[in-house]
Amino acid sequence: MTTSQQFSWNRLQQQAEGLLSVSSDRISNAANLSALIYQSLNDVSWVGFYFLHGETLRLGPFQGKPACVSIEMGKGVCGTAAASGKTIRVADVEAFDGHIACDAQARSELVVPLFLRGELLGVLDVDSTLHDRFSEDDEAGFDALARVYLSSID
Numbered sequence: 001m002t003t004s005q006q007f008s009w010n011r012l013q014q015q016a017e018g019l020l021s022v023s024s025d026r027i028s029n030a031a032n033l034s035a036l037i038y039q040s041l042n043d044v045s046w047v048g049f050y051f052l053h054g055e056t057l058r059l060g061p062f063q064g065k066p067a068c069v070s071i072e073m074g075k076g077v078c079g080t081a082a083a084s085g086k087t088i089r090v091a092d093v094e095a096f097d098g099h100i101a102c103d104a105q106a107r108s109e110l111v112v113p114l115f116l117r118g119e120l121l122g123v124l125d126v127d128s129t130l131h132d133r134f135s136e137d138d139e140a141g142f143d144a145l146a147r148v149y150l151s152s153i154d
């Protein structure tokens with residue numbers, strides 16, 4: 001890979017800002033952001049959104065294999081990130097107590113909780129079939145993309 005082709009979080013963030021600037025619809029923008037991430041990052045097997053309905057996270061737009069439709073608050077990596085309000089980066093999903101295996105091949109995962117005007121809207125979830133796929137830089141990158149998404153929607 002040459003330097004010009006190296007992955008840049010800054011560039012992906014700019015692309016996301018452009019892509020999401022044409023709409024403020026939360027479903028359209030979740031769909032397009034999932035597609036942009038899936039097309040831009042290596043070794044991402046699944047990326048998508050879960051939106052909170054009552055006490056349940058319900059599957060939203062995503063890219064990858066079909067996934068679990070609903071996750072209770074506090075359950076799995078998604079429900080734990082939603083309940084704690086903190087981004088969770090899991091190097092080895094088998095070592096995470098309560099991990100929900102939508103895809104038996106998944107090995108590492110990163111989940112960013114989404115707060116819109118102080119209210120929990122849902123989570124952005126990213127999976128990889130590689131062990132320890134997501135670095136601290138990736139965590140900061142996904143946090144930034146989540147902010148781009150949240151400032152784009154109504």
Ligand code: SME
Pocket residue numbers: 046067068071075076077078079098099100101102103106109125127
């Ligand atoms: N692994 C997640 C479930 C969602 S899928 O990865 C798409 C979890 O433990 O919450």
